Structures are given as C-alpha cells and as structure tokens.
Amino acid sequence: xxxxxxxxxxxxxxxxxxxxxxxxxxxxxxxxxxxxxxxxxxxxxxxxxxxxxxxxxxxxxxxxxxxxxxxxxxxxxxxxxxxxxxxxxxxxxxxxxxxxxxxxxxxxxxxxxxxxxxxxxxxxxxxxxxxxxxxxxxxxxxxxxxxxxxxxxxxxxxxxxxxxxxxxxxxxxxxxxxxxxxxxxxxxxxxxxxxxxxxxxxxxxxxxxxxxxxxxxxxxxxxxxxxxxxxxxxxxxxxxxxxxxxxxxxxxxxxxxxxxxxxxxxxxxxxxxxxxxxxxxxxxxxxxxxxxxxxxxxxxxxxxxxxxxxxxxxxxxxxxxxxxxxxxxxxxx
Numbered sequence: 001x002x003x004x005x006x007x008x009x010x011x012x013x014x015x016x017x018x019x020x021x022x023x024x025x026x027x028x029x030x031x032x033x034x035x036x037x038x039x040x041x042x043x044x045x046x047x048x049x050x051x052x053x054x055x056x057x058x059x060x061x062x063x064x065x066x067x068x069x070x071x072x073x074x075x076x077x078x079x080x081x082x083x084x085x086x087x088x089x090x091x092x093x094x095x096x097x098x099x100x101x102x103x104x105x106x107x108x109x110x111x112x113x114x115x116x117x118x119x120x121x122x123x124x125x126x127x128x129x130x131x132x133x134x135x136x137x138x139x140x141x142x143x144x145x146x147x148x149x150x151x152x153x154x155x156x157x158x159x160x161x162x163x164x165x166x167x168x169x170x171x172x173x174x175x176x177x178x179x180x181x182x183x184x185x186x187x188x189x190x191x192x193x194x195x196x197x198x199x200x201x202x203x204x205x206x207x208x209x210x211x212x213x214x215x216x217x218x219x220x221x222x223x224x225x226x227x228x229x230x231x232x233x234x235x236x237x238x239x240x241x242x243x244x245x246x247x248x249x250x251x252x253x254x255x256x257x258x259x260x261x262x263x264x265x266x267x268x269x270x271x272x273x274x275x276x277x278x279x280x281x282x283x284x285x286x287x288x289x290x291x292x293x294x295x296x297x298x299x300x301x302x303x304x305x306x307x308x309x310x311x312x313x314x315x316x317x318x319x320x321x322x323x324x325x326x327x328x329x330x331x332x333x
Contacts, residue, residue: 037272037285038327042320045308046087047078049316051295052099053309056110058130062299063090063110067309068099070316073117077128082301082322091133095124100295102151104158106177111138111158116147121165127177142173142182150198152205154225159205161188168192168212172223189230190219197251199258200225201277206258208236211247216265218245222277234280243271244282248294252305259325261288261298261307268292268312274325286329290319 050067053074057063065077075097077090093112101115101122113125123145127136141160149163161172170192173182188207196210196217208220220233236244249263258275262268270287288307296310296317308320 035286035329036283037274037323037325038329039286039289039321039323041290042082042306042322043085043087045078045318045320046089047076047318048074049318050074050099050309051311051316052101053297054101054103054112055297055299056103056105056112057299057301058105058108058110060302061130062301062306063103063128063130064297064299064308065093065103065112066098066101066115068316070311070314073097073099079130080299080301080306082304082306090130091128091135093126093128094135095126095137096120096122098122098147100147102149102160104151104153104160106153106156106158109177111175111177113141114146114149114160114163121145121147125175138177139175139180139182142175142184143171144169148194150196150207152198152200154200154203157225159185159223159225162193162196162207162210164194168194185228186230188221188223189232190221191217193217195247197249197260199251199253201253201256201258204277206233206251206275206277209246209249209260209263216245216247236282243269243284244273250296250298250307252298252300254300254303254305254325257325259285259305259323261323262293262296262310264294268294272323285325288321288323290321291315291317293317 053067055064062080067074075093079088079090096117098115098117103112110128115122123141125138127138144165146163146165151160158175163169170187172185191212193210198207203225205223218235218237222231246263246265251260261272270292272285273282291312293310293312298307305323310317
C-alpha cells in the first residue's frame with residue numbers, strides 16, 4: 001500500500017473517531033433493512049464457551065474441537081448435525097490441549113494440528129475418523145511449530161501456512177494423507193502474517209487479512225493448487241473499504257463465492273463481505289446479528305453455513321448463527 005493510500009486511510013479512520021462512530025471497543029457496522037444476506041440463530045454450541053477453537057466438515061456434519069476458555073485449554077470434540085440442530089460429544093482430541101490450531105478435512109477424515117498450549121508452540125498432527133470415532137497421530141507438521149496459521153484442502157491434500165513461531169511466517173506446506181508426509185510448497189507472496197483467513201473455490205485457495213508485526217495486512221492472494229503458484233489479487237482496501245481489513249476473522253465459501261466475517265480492526269467487527277473470484281471484487285453483506293467477536297469458527301455443513309464460539313472482549317461465546325447469503329435481511333428472523 002503506497003504512502004498516499006495509507007494517509008487517506010488514516011484520515012478516514014480519524015474522521016470516524018471524531019464523529020464518535022466507534023465506541024466500547026466495537027465497530028458499529030449495522031445493516032439497512034434491505035441488505036443482502038440474513039442471519040438466523042440456532043441451537044447453542046453444547047460445549048463450554050471458548051475462543052480459538054478449530055472446525056472441519058465431513059459430508060453433512062461439522063466438527064468443533066479444542067480452544068481456550070480464558071483459564072483452560074481444551075481437547076473436547078463435538079459433532080454438529082444441522083438437520084437435527086443437535087450436538088453430540090465425540091472422542092476427545094488426544095494431543096496436548098490447545099488453542100489457535102488449524103484443521104482441514106480430506107477424503108472423509110479430519111486433521112487437526114499446530115497451536116499453542118499456554119507454554120509451547122505445537123507442531124503435532126492428528127487424524128480423526130468419524131466412522132470409528134477414533135484419532136490417530138500422523139506425521140508432525142513439516143514446518144516449524146506454530147500457532148495462528150491458516151489451513152485449507154484440495155480433494156486429496158491439506159495445506160497449512162503462515163502463523164507465528166516466535167516470528168511471523170509466510171511459508172506453506174502440503175500434507176499427503178496417502179503417503180503421510182509433508183512437502184514444502186511455494187510461500188505466499190507479500191508479507192508474513194498471523195491470524196489470517198483462507199477459503200477455497202474450485203481448485204484455488206484465497207488467503208488474506210491478518211497482521212505482520214502488529215501491522216494489518218491489505219494484500220490478498222490466490223493459490224492455484226494444480227499449478228502450485230500464487231497470484232496477487234486486488235488489495236482488500238482497493239476501494240477504501242477498510243472495514244474489510246482485519247485479523248482473527250473467519251472465512252468460508254459456497255456456490256463459487258467466498259466470505260469473510262467477524263474479526264478485529266482496532267475494535268470488534270460484525271461486518272460480512274462476499275468475494276466474487278470472477279470479478280475479483282467484494283460486496284458487503286449483512287453483518288452477523290450476534291455479538292461482535294473474534295477468534296470464532298465457521299463451517300459449511302452440506303450447503304449450510306454457520307459461525308459459532310469466539311470471544312467478545314474477555315467474554316467467551318457459545319451462540320451459533322446460520323448465514324443465508326441468498327436471503328434479504330429480515331430483523332424478525
């Protein structure tokens with residue numbers, strides 16, 4: 001981002017402060033009645049309130065595991081069936097209790113690894129088989145032990161990169177479950193980053209947001225999982241819509257579009273944005289109607305989208321919100 005763009009952004013931010021739009025540490029980015037996208041509250045997450053958990057989806061069901069209560073690191077695993085709106089506790093994650101880990105799913109199995117246990121950065125990885133409700137330790141992550149990384153998957157491989165190991169990072173690694181081995185791939189361009197987001201559309205992954213040495217990152221990158229190459233897309237502040245920039249957010253994709261919501265940009269956010277990879281442009285959608293939060297999880301179970309857990313200041317959360325991007329905002333639903 002050039003100096004003039006930064007100065008314009010800084011002036012806009014100071015103007016917002018002067019107008020008193022920002023208060024109590026949260027950004028009030030509420031929606032008009034005709035905004036696109038609608039959020040509906042469903043059954044609360046059945047585990048204890050937490051932030052920094054992980055989630056992955058297998059078929060029509062989703063799984064939430066690990067996290068931090070504010071005083072305790074966690075290892076429990078919960079399965080969510082959206083057709084029944086029901087949570088069922090499954091076999092605990094057998095590794096060290098942790099938060100800020102990553103997760104992905106490949107070929108009907110879930111994978112959880114990296115993270116932080118309150119004392120150490122972690123690099124172990126574990127495979128979950130929902131058919132037998134069992135965990136198996138697999139090869140340790142190929143890079144350095146870390147937390148605050150991002151993960152995504154193709155139909156055959158998982159990918160993990162960025163994060164923090166004592167320094168901010170930009171390296172990426174791919175995991176082949178058939179060979180049980182990690183291989184380093186080309187690093188993301190631009191800056192190192194921690195607490196970024198990633199989502200996939202077809203055979204491409206998109207990575208952005210986060211911070212490097214405490215500085216918010218505006219660049220946005222596309223990774224072609226077939227070619228193994230990165231391409232820089234439009235910056236997240238290309239139209240001065242700086243509320244898209246954030247860290248500790250969540251991201252997901254459905255029907256050829258990507259979404260980013262929640263997070264923190266000098267205050268907690270509820271705003272939600274949709275990405276169109278054909279035009280390389282973002283559109284603002286209705287913000288999540290629950291409390292503003294960071295360190296939440298998001299998942300797509302079948303074709304349904306959900307956001308849950310996270311923290312609002314020092315308060316950990318367990319509410320669940322279903323996002324319906326095809327609907328128009330309805331304050332009564």
